[in-house]
Amino acid sequence: MNLTITIDIPEDFKQLCDIFDFDPEDIFQAFANKISFPVFYSQPNSRHRWANFFFLDYLVDTCRNDTTKWEIHKAFMDKMVHSISKSDDKSEEANRTVMKEWHQFILNKRTEDLINKLIDERKN
Amino acid sequence: MNKPEDVTITYIPHNFNVACTIFNLSIQRFLQQFIDHVSFYDMIFPTEVDAYELATRTLSKYSYDKKETPDDQKNYGMIATTDLEGSVQAVKGMHMISLQTGLNNKQRREKAEKLVQKLFFHIGKDKVKSKTLYLGKDQTLTLSPDFCLICEIQQIGPVEHLTNLMENISLADMEARTSLGMSLENPAMGFYMKGHKIYNDLRSNEAVHPLTFNYIDDLQELRLHLFIYRSLKLRVQKHQELLDKYFNLITNKL
Numbered sequence: 001m002n003l004t005i006t007i008d009i010p011e012d013f014k015q016l017c018d019i020f021d022f023d024p025e026d027i028f029q030a031f032a033n034k035i036s037f038p039v040f041y042s043q044p045n046s047r048h049r050w051a052n053f054f055f056l057d058y059l060v061d062t063c064r065n066d067t068t069k070w071e072i073h074k075a076f077m078d079k080m081v082h083s084i085s086k087s088d089d090k091s092e093e094a095n096r097t098v099m100k101e102w103h104q105f106i107l108n109k110r111t112e113d114l115i116n117k118l119i120d121e122r123k124n
Numbered sequence: 125m126n127k128p129e130d131v132t133i134t135y136i137p138h139n140f141n142v143a144c145t146i147f148n149l150s151i152q153r154f155l156q157q158f159i160d161h162v163s164f165y166d167m168i169f170p171t172e173v174d175a176y177e178l179a180t181r182t183l184s185k186y187s188y189d190k191k192e193t194p195d196d197q198k199n200y201g202m203i204a205t206t207d208l209e210g211s212v213q214a215v216k217g218m219h220m221i222s223l224q225t226g227l228n229n230k231q232r233r234e235k236a237e238k239l240v241q242k243l244f245f246h247i248g249k250d251k252v253k254s255k256t257l258y259l260g261k262d263q264t265l266t267l268s269p270d271f272c273l274i275c276e277i278q279q280i281g282p283v284e285h286l287t288n289l290m291e292n293i294s295l296a297d298m299e300a301r302t303s304l305g306m307s308l309e310n311p312a313m314g315f316y317m318k319g320h321k322i323y324n325d326l327r328s329n330e331a332v333h334p335l336t337f338n339y340i341d342d343l344q345e346l347r348l349h350l351f352i353y354r355s356l357k358l359r360v361q362k363h364q365e366l367l368d369k370y371f372n373l374i375t376n377k378l
Contacts, residue, residue: 037352044349056348068305070354077352 038095041084072109076102130251130281132258133265137287139294139364142371143316146295146339148332152263155286158182158315164243164270165236168215169222171229175318180274181311186288187278207246214239237269244273251281288312296367300359303347339370 009017009024017024034051063069070077076098083094136151144151161179171177217239221232252272257265267275267282275282292312301307346366353359 041352049345053345053348056351060348060351074354077354080352081355081358 037080038092038099041080041095042091072106073102076105130283131254131256133260133283133286135287137290137293139296140290142367143293143295145371145374146333146336146367148336152259152265154316155259155289156265158286158289159265159268159271161315162268162271162274163233163236164240164273165218165221165233167274168218169232171232173314174229175315176229176233178311178315178318182289182292182315183271183274183278183280183285185309185311186285187280190280211243211246214243240273241269244269244276247273247276249276251275251279257282257286289315294360296360296363299343299347299363300356303350304354304356304359306356333374335370335374339366342366342370 007024007028013024016022017027031051031054034048035055036048036052039046039048040052079098079101080095083091083098086094133155141151143149144154158179161175162183163176163180166176166180167184218236221227221235221239224232224235227235252267252275255267255272257267259265265286271282271285275285289312292310293316294313298310298313298317343366346362350359350362353362
């Protein structure tokens, strides 16, 4: 999937890109390539972990004051934990299956919520 | 020399030992600091949430929780005093101190000191057999009048109180509960966490073990790694594994 995004490049980041002759776009692409729960949780010590730690830190930080937010995801997180605990060669594959189910569930839930909201608005 | 159980601490809970070892805190000095922060004045006239309030509340909470246990109701009877009128006057004196304006908490505690000593002098010595407790073979703890007085009023022995303090200190439990938003009232852990200043005083010139920094690095990663772990039990287990790993490394290398 291609996405055109607009980002404000901070001075310090631009400075580093200039010094080392990097294209900021390449760095964002490399970062995005490494973000993967299936890989991170099946190979927690791989070099991919730093990008995933950044993502997790962002995730935890944005919802720091609302731990109830995770309730809806809990069943799938538990499945991931169960899959990791087996720690066999098929762990990454099993994690991908859980992620697909999780993704589908959340998309369905959002659609359902949106439809209910529209119905409520029409009633009012 | 044989020492009776009520003046000797023989049991050091593992989690407490880990919490002290990882940050190079002397158990003896930590327990002495705790004793020195227990304040009878704070027990009856609560101040701000600081190390004194947390240490004192650790004793109050344990006493309250214990009273809630039906089996323990029988242990609470009348507390003997040799001078009832004098004791009442001492408590009234503390009340007057609490009403005085322009005093900070430290000054209020200091002014209450003599009254605490007077109260302890007149109260029965049922639970505090000695002002000195033994820790292991060659270490001692000195009980303050405030600590002794509260022990007598609550009818709970000093060793029992200190054991309760130690049993409530667990870094693994705190990490897991905090991250899941499942914190419980735990003034003992609060006292442990409260003051880096107290820690620095405790450590004096001893540096923390170099491996402590490795622990903190690993801890930061573990906190994020455990994001998908929503079970308290599993999170505690994972934190305990990390703590035990560093506890073993540090204790083997000391």
